[in-house]
Amino acid sequence: xxxxxxxxxxxxxxxxxxxxxxxxxxxxxxxxxxxxxxxxxxxxxxxxxxxxxxxxxxxxxxxxxxxxxxxxxxxxxxxxxxxxxxxxxxxxxxxxxxxxxxxxxxxxxxxxxxxxxxxxxxxxxxxxxxxxxxxxxxxxxxxxxxxxxxxxxxxxxxxxxxxxxxxxxxxxxxxxxxxxxxxxxxxxxxxxxxxxxxxxxxxxxxxxxxxxxxxxxxxxxxxxxxxxxxxxxxxxxxxxxxxxxxxxxxxxxxxxxxxxxxxxxxxxxxxxxxxxxxxxxxxxxxxxxxxxxxxxxxxxxxxxxxxxxxxxxxxxxxxxxxxxxxxxxxxxxxxxxxxxxxxxxxxxxxxxxxxxxxxxxxxxxxxxxxxxxxxxxxxxxxxxxxxxxxxxxxxxxxxxxxxxxxxxxxxxxxxxxxxxxxxxxxxxxxxxxxxxxxxxxxxxxxxxxxxxxxxxxxxxxxxxxxxxxxxxxxxxxxxxxxxxxxxxxxxxxxxxxxxxxxxxxxxxxxxxxxxxxxxxxxxxxxxxx
Numbered sequence: 001x002x003x004x005x006x007x008x009x010x011x012x013x014x015x016x017x018x019x020x021x022x023x024x025x026x027x028x029x030x031x032x033x034x035x036x037x038x039x040x041x042x043x044x045x046x047x048x049x050x051x052x053x054x055x056x057x058x059x060x061x062x063x064x065x066x067x068x069x070x071x072x073x074x075x076x077x078x079x080x081x082x083x084x085x086x087x088x089x090x091x092x093x094x095x096x097x098x099x100x101x102x103x104x105x106x107x108x109x110x111x112x113x114x115x116x117x118x119x120x121x122x123x124x125x126x127x128x129x130x131x132x133x134x135x136x137x138x139x140x141x142x143x144x145x146x147x148x149x150x151x152x153x154x155x156x157x158x159x160x161x162x163x164x165x166x167x168x169x170x171x172x173x174x175x176x177x178x179x180x181x182x183x184x185x186x187x188x189x190x191x192x193x194x195x196x197x198x199x200x201x202x203x204x205x206x207x208x209x210x211x212x213x214x215x216x217x218x219x220x221x222x223x224x225x226x227x228x229x230x231x232x233x234x235x236x237x238x239x240x241x242x243x244x245x246x247x248x249x250x251x252x253x254x255x256x257x258x259x260x261x262x263x264x265x266x267x268x269x270x271x272x273x274x275x276x277x278x279x280x281x282x283x284x285x286x287x288x289x290x291x292x293x294x295x296x297x298x299x300x301x302x303x304x305x306x307x308x309x310x311x312x313x314x315x316x317x318x319x320x321x322x323x324x325x326x327x328x329x330x331x332x333x334x335x336x337x338x339x340x341x342x343x344x345x346x347x348x349x350x351x352x353x354x355x356x357x358x359x360x361x362x363x364x365x366x367x368x369x370x371x372x373x374x375x376x377x378x379x380x381x382x383x384x385x386x387x388x389x390x391x392x393x394x395x396x397x398x399x400x401x402x403x404x405x406x407x408x409x410x411x412x413x414x415x416x417x418x419x420x421x422x423x424x425x426x427x428x429x430x431x432x433x434x435x436x437x438x439x440x441x442x443x444x445x446x447x448x449x450x451x452x453x454x455x456x457x458x459x460x461x462x463x464x465x466x467x468x469x470x471x472x473x474x475x476x477x478x479x480x481x482x483x484x485x486x487x488x489x490x491x492x493x494x495x496x497x498x499x500x501x502x503x504x505x506x507x508x509x510x511x512x513x514x515x516x517x518x519x520x521x522x523x524x525x526x527x528x529x
Contacts, residue, residue: 040448060087061099063106066161066188067092074114079105142166149208153185153201161188166209181212182230188222195241198227243281246363251275258372258393262386269416270375275394278367284360289353304348312340367401370394374408383408 063086064075072088075095079086084105087096097105132140146164153162163186169179183205187193198219206214219228255275262271372390374381387406396402 036451040451044448059099060096061102063095063097063102063109065090065094067095071114075109078109078112078114082108138168138170142168145209149185149205152204153187156197156201158190158193158197159187160190162186164205166212168209168211178211180216181209182216183209183212183218185217185219186222187219187227193221193227195245199242202228243279247277247279250279251277254370254394258370258390261389261393262372262374265386265389266374266378266381270378270381270411272373273390274371276369277365280364280366281362282360283362284358286356286358286360288356288358290356301350302347303350305345306347307345308343310340310342312338314338365395365400368394368396369402370404372404372406374406375411376408377410381408 064071067075069092072092072095076086076088079095079097084097084101088094089096146166149164149166150162153159153164165184165186167182169181171178185201185205187201201219202214202217205217206212216230217228218226218230220226252275254277255273258273258275259271262273370390372386374383374386383406387404390396390404390406394402394404396404
């Protein structure tokens with residue numbers, strides 16, 4: 001057996017070999033097969049490019065919202081100059097940028113002086129010079145406060161944007177009662193604001209401006225709904241709304257707790273709980289002063305004792321009367337002896353004094369009413385036991401007049417069954433749609449793969465015949481010794497390899513050993529020809 005020599009092929013030779021194989025395969029395709037293959041390859045490339053673009057597309061986040069036209073134009077020009085991709089939404093009032101660059105771009109826009117004009121704050125005061133008039137300084141200060149308040153309110157989660165207008169009257173030294181400051185706030189919200197959130201905005205604005213009170217703040221939303229009106233009535237209405245909100249929150253929380261407990265007994269959707277609470281929002285301050293004995297006994301501990309004694313002893317006064325005839329006093333008895341004694345005493349005891357100052361916080365429960373409705377179709381629920389559980393759960397107090405009523409009535413399950421059936425149909429339809437989409441996708445891929453496989457098999461079948469037709473001609477040209485024909489069949493590089501390479505017999509032997517199946521097919525093609 002002849003020795004075989006193994007030569008490593010260069011990347012250029014491998015590329016040329018792959019190109020020759022591809023050309024050989026494509027040369028066996030018909031025009032229709034070539035068109036189908038080209039379309040399939042283009043479709044696959046387009047789908048791959050679309051998928052890669054969709055995967056690599058960055059998540060966008062708002063850079064600035066509620067912009068004016070000139071602000072949006074300036075910001076987009078700066079983004080274009082920086083080569084940053086951006087998108088416009090909300091009619092051009094919102095600029096979207098990649099989420100990973102959001103914070104950095106905000107700082108860059110701020111340093112470039114492109115912060116939207118409606119959010120300017122105390123930076124306006126930096127532009128004032130020594131020639132600025134007092135009126136201009138006062139106007140700039142008011143605009144700065146308005147901008148700072150707008151940005152502060154916009155930082156709230158439920159507020160998308162805010163606009164604040166202030167009226168700050170000029171103080172006059174010669175007027176005793178100056179005009180009061182007022183404020184108006186316009187909100188663009190993402191949802192409904194709770195009364196507590198509205199009151200927080202009112203307190204925030206009133207606490208940021210000197211001389212501004214909460215009853216001089218007006219708050220409205222973008223739809224024109226009045227959220228807080230000025231005046232004492234507005235403050236009272238806001239307080240009433242807050243009390244109503246707190247009462248509703250308390251009732252809802254208590255009802256949800258009872259329903260959660262009953263679900264473990266009667267199952268979900270088999271119990272309805274309604275709670276009505278009478279809350280006392282009065283703030284009561286009570287002062288109690290108590291006196292008692294310091295020692296806890298009858299008299300206690302004596303602190304001071306005083307005794308006063310007065311006594312007197314002497315002869316009584318002689319008798320007196322009319323003089324006798326001779327002008328001499330009558331002889332009478334002498335006066336009796338008199339004794340006088342007076343005693344007085346007092347004792348001061350220590351007194352225990354206790355002062356208790358009680359401030360009752362608003363929100364205590366004056367009365368509680370709970371109604372529990374059970375589904376009579378659900379067996380195993382004892383109304384008495386349920387009532388006992390509810391009383392313990394809500395803190396039942398008969399002294400304050402609490403009422404708890406538990407009843408069992410059959411529920412109408414028609415609406416629930418219809419809703420469940422509709423949900424099942426929607427889920428089934430969605431599942432079928434997803435299945436159809438998956439089938440269409442898999443079918444498209446299979447069709448493309450089948451077309452490529454058929455084209456490859458057709459080319460593979462025709463390859464031995466083409467080689468059988470080509471190789472005898474090449475051998476004939478080589479045997480004839482025609483240099484021109486040999487140059488047409490083999491390139492200069494291949495001719496050099498043949499001249500410098502090993503014996504042709506060794507190459508053929510090595511080729512047969514490495515690709516025996518291909519050589520057998522080639523010989524069969526020659527014999528059949």
